[in-house]
Amino acid sequence: xxxxxxxxxxxxxxxxxxxxxxxxxxxxxxxxxxxxxxxxxxxxxxxxxxxxxxxxxxxxxxxxxxxxxxxxxxxxxxxxxxxxxxxxxxxxxxxxxxxxxxxxxxxxxxxxxx
Amino acid sequence: xxxxxxxxxxxxxxxxxxxxxxxxxxxxxxxxxxxxxxxxxxxxxxxxxxxxxxxxxxxxxxxxxxxxxxxxxxxxxxxxxxxxxxxxxxxxxxxxxxxxxxxxxxxxxxx
Numbered sequence: 001x002x003x004x005x006x007x008x009x010x011x012x013x014x015x016x017x018x019x020x021x022x023x024x025x026x027x028x029x030x031x032x033x034x035x036x037x038x039x040x041x042x043x044x045x046x047x048x049x050x051x052x053x054x055x056x057x058x059x060x061x062x063x064x065x066x067x068x069x070x071x072x073x074x075x076x077x078x079x080x081x082x083x084x085x086x087x088x089x090x091x092x093x094x095x096x097x098x099x100x101x102x103x104x105x106x107x108x109x110x111x112x113x114x
Numbered sequence: 115x116x117x118x119x120x121x122x123x124x125x126x127x128x129x130x131x132x133x134x135x136x137x138x139x140x141x142x143x144x145x146x147x148x149x150x151x152x153x154x155x156x157x158x159x160x161x162x163x164x165x166x167x168x169x170x171x172x173x174x175x176x177x178x179x180x181x182x183x184x185x186x187x188x189x190x191x192x193x194x195x196x197x198x199x200x201x202x203x204x205x206x207x208x209x210x211x212x213x214x215x216x217x218x219x220x221x222x223x224x225x
Contacts, residue, residue: 006157040217042214042216042217042218043158043203043205044215045212090157090158092157097211102163103160103213105157105158105159107155107157108155108157
């Protein structure tokens with residue numbers, strides 16, 4: 001079955017540590033996105049990518065980095081510069097940036113700071 | 115400044131009745147609106163969308179209404195079912211194609 005997988009489900013980060021969240025899709029979608037959800041907040045866009053080897057900053061990109069070396073994969077690194085990383089991270093993909101098609105979301109990764 | 119506002123954090127509706135979830139927006143440049151449904155610890159699921167050139171879109175039990183002059187849209191679910199209990203996010207998109215999400219409304223369907 002086609003879909004989006006995110007791993008791990010839970011991730012713990014120590015102070016000063018970089019951690020990488022995995023996102024893989026087999027929907028053959030061109031566009032991929034990373035969102036962050038905090039309690040009582042809507043989803044906020046961190047980074048998005050329209051095609052391989054190209055990505056754009058979203059609204060809250062500081063302290064995060066991404067890569068898009070393959071169409072299927074869009075990993076997110078939470079760097080030590082991100083001072084408040086505890087959140088629920090959601091990866092999404094869509095056929096294109098056209099909002100009409102809607103986005104498909106993965107199950108999410110919850111990041112906790114030790 | 116919130117561009118997409120869902121002013122009701124939660125809503126309780128009797129099973130079988132109509133659920134109405136509301137959403138307001140401030141940016142008149144938005145031209146596409148979407149609703150997503152989210153269960154705990156899962157990613158949101160795309161439900162239904164509407165273009166700004168329409169005022170209504172229907173898909174089974176779900177209908178979205180758009181009032182451009184009031185910058186208001188609503189999602190109607192009828193009849194409401196227990197599986198509809200979830201958080202519903204309103205979202206909007208403009209010419210840059212970035213989707214802006216509201217904070218969500220938690221819907222409880224009561225037996």
